[in-house]
Amino acid sequence: MCQLCEKYGEGDRWYLNPKNYARPLYKKVEKGREKEPMILDEIRAPLNMIKPLIDLKDKPEAYEKAMEEFTKVQERMIGQVVSLEDAKKMAEIAQPVARIDCICRRAFRATLEDGEHRPRSCLGLGTGMFRWEEWPERYKGGVEFISTEETKKHLEHWHKRGMVITSMAFGTPFIGGICLCDYPDCIAIRMRMDYGVKPFLLKGHQIAKVKYDGCIGCGTCAQRCQFGAIKMEVTTNKSNIDMTRCFGCGVCVYACSQEAISLIDRENLPSLKEEW
């Protein structure tokens, strides 16, 4: 079972428990951080935390130790892949929801999603969003508060274009964001895939499976997979999903014109049910 669900789920998936969206949790994280705003850490994380870590790569022992420490710290900000279906349920729980600039893309590609020159892709959740004007640098380009229906459309729009949907905790288990992610811009996907930092992005509760009979070999799913889990079998011209590598995001499900891919529950697969 997913440890987070066990700890914070109260019988359901942890990110579907309304308590994990509550303001008291948010306040608890903020306490004592008045002078050194968490927001500065968040924006400067790639420079202050990740760079020195990678600089150590020439010294394997020190690198490993630092990575361990970093992994522990990251548990306060756990990310997890969620399916479109689950993300829509999250949209029904979270209030308010605001479209914001993706802070990862801003840091790594110097983009600015201000809703005018570029559409905003990221979603900020909860009462903290009402304080956006206090930290205009964090919420650069402004925020756009949207309804539950608009949130669902937003998720659908980006997901169908190939973005992975992830839930982001800011002070686990407080869920403060739903991110729309792709490699290499997304720091969570990157830290998990390239450096193996698990809590940055846990795998989702489902896994994709192909029905070979339905596959026509177009290769769209393989092209869209952000985790390198899909290959085309050359001689049979069928798509092959390595379920041990699959994160269960469901991008391939919507990429398939033949509806040949579906998501199945991780807990029904004995060898994968403890793999996150």
Next chain:
Amino acid sequence: MLPTIEIDKKKCITPFECKKCLQACPQAVFAVAPTKVDRFKETEPEYYEVEAVFRDKCVVCMDCVKVCPTHALQVQAGGS
């Protein structure tokens, strides 16, 4: 050994506005962030800095050096 990537901060003044190396790099090695964040105020462009964060992914293709308008970048392959 990792490649070395040196950025002359005196020449690289407003990296977030310029963004050339950040967007040209095929390996997305760079990151840019403000050095300070204030309440109720956006950070001025001069208070941003760029760093070669994912230096281990650099393939020394020199694309960043070529696009840098102020010649602030120096990239060298790591010795073995």
